[in-house]
Amino acid sequence: MSAQTITRRLTQADLAKLYASGEKVSMFTCYDASFARLLDGAGVETLLIGDSLGNVIQGHDTTLPVTVADIAYHTAAVKRGSDHAFILADMPFGSYQESPEQAFRNAVTLMAAGAQMVKLEGGAEMAATVEFLTQRGIPVCGHLGLTPQSVHALGGYKVQGKGEAAAQRLRDDALLLQQAGATMLVLEAIPAALAAEVTASLNIITIGIGAGKDCSGQVLVLHDAFDIPPGKKAKFVRNFMDGASSLHDAAIRAVAAIKDGSYPAPEHTYAG
Structure with missing residues (x-):
């Protein structure tokens, strides 16, 4: 199964079939119609x-x-600019932590703007919220490891899941989120071996960012992948503009690297 043979907008079921066929899922962050059109044309499956x-x-x-x-504003812009990619929207800080009911109200706003799924950060403490949303027709993507909304609680942007206790907590959280109804899970800045283990233990799609090559797919932050602005980036970032003839070419190269497993390479990976 190839997502590129589908001419309509991709659905959650299409991504599941892609994953089941063994093909890596490509994802880019995106915030406006112009880049949505460019990434859509390059074959990116998820924005x-x-x-x-x-x-x-x-x-x-x-x-x-x-x-x-x-x-919601940027989701609507991305939806207007794309015809093919699956649309995933972040639930921002403070929009879902208070109660499942609060999360539902805000998720409805994002779905009405054009999202097909919402993403929220957190493990066991968010399981009841994930279940509440999915039982009411809101598809959910979880997010474990380095969770940027908890940057102050984590003491900065640090690799997570190091040490057996932290690794076991992440394993447990991943299973709880799946059991609660999450159908996708972002794993950020964790040791590659742990990400591989978590991916193998689940039957849902895992999307890595600084989590090694064995996740079901990879997400690239648009500005990092295109070196905007130039400068020092996180270890897991690769500059796809290096050697590319255009932004479109860079996006095609990024998708190809995700698909063939050449990205992330060992130099983009954290050890345990």
């Missing part, structure tokens, strides 16, 4: 309207100031 827009679009030091209205 994530990430709360990373707080950093790369709004100029904040963290993702914490981003609002539901911000995500």
